[in-house]
Every structure is written in structure tokens, then in C-alpha cells.
Amino acid sequence: MSDLIDTLLGVEPQSPLATLRMQRPSARTHTEESHRVLFAPETPGHVSIEERMALGTYVCALHGAQALLEHYGAGLAHRATVEAAAAQTRASGPTGHFPAGPLSAEDSPAPAFTLSAGTAAALGPRLVAAFAHAHMLVFHPRDAAASAFQPLLDAGWTTDGIVTLSQIVSFLSYQIRVVQGLGVLAGRL
16 A cells, blocks of 8 residues: 555565555554645635645745655646745744743744745735745744734635644644655665
8 A cells, every 4th residue: 555655755565664664554544644634635725725735845845855845846836936935935943932931042033034026926925924934833933923823814814724834834844754764764774
């Protein structure tokens, strides 16, 4: 039984990596089902399939996750613009500020989210706000606060849409690490 991760990694049936993956059937099943629900839902609701794929492409580009970037970017009408947005906003992290207390010693300034006027215009306000939100969650999650949602609401995102965007970014962080980790293991098995 092959899934997206097997496909991306070129996992052959009966290979050591396939055998290893089959030892965690629930993780495999839930990962694939999460991908389906987030990127190919029967009813997209407040986040279109195109917006979901654009967000997937953007987050994967930020992480340098090429195989997943190819997957999410395939067929994306404005892929070059999405990848340009990632190139313009790539940073390192996590950074940001903790609430006052002992961890405040680890505070560091958050990277700027700045797009060129042409890229922002090509994406439109909804995707610009979604990408800024993803940027915060990827690079400076410590700064997540209720006030961070206002730009999304101003750009026309609903509360349900914001939850979906956040779930997608969270899932991608997991999926990217699984693919990268299994890729390393494949080279050692």
C-alpha cells in the first residue's frame, strides 16, 4: 500500500524503508488522511484548493523541501509568483519574544515579512495575508497572539479559514520533517 510519502521518496515495496514504515500503520494512515482532508477536501469551505496548494508551495519553499514543493506546486497557476514570495521572505528561526519571564533571555527579533509590490499585487491581499501568517508560524511562532489574526480578517479570511490555514502550516511542518527524516534513513538502510 503506497502513499504520498512513499511516492515522493521512491519507496519500493519490500524495501527496508517500506518494511520500516509498515511498522507504524496508524501513523501512516493518519498522515495520508490528514493530507487528503487538508489539501483535497470534498468541500473546501473558506479556503479554496488553489489557496491550499499555494500555501503548501510557499511553506515548502521556505523550508527548502523540494520534493514536497514539486508536489504542491504541480499545476499551480501562479507557482512562479509563490516561489518568488518565498525567496523574498526566506529567513531563519524560530525567533520572536516569549512572555516576560526566564525564557525572555532567549528573545530575538522576528524576521521581516516583506514582499515586492509586484509580487504582492500578483498574489492579492488574501494570499499575502495567508503567507504573512505562515511566515510567522514558521519563523517566529513565539509571536503568535490574537492581534496577529486581524490582518487575515481584514483580507477577507473567516475564522474557520484562519484555523484551516494554521492547520495546513502545522501539518506541513510535520510532513516535511517526516519526508526529510525518512530520506536520511533510506540512505542508511
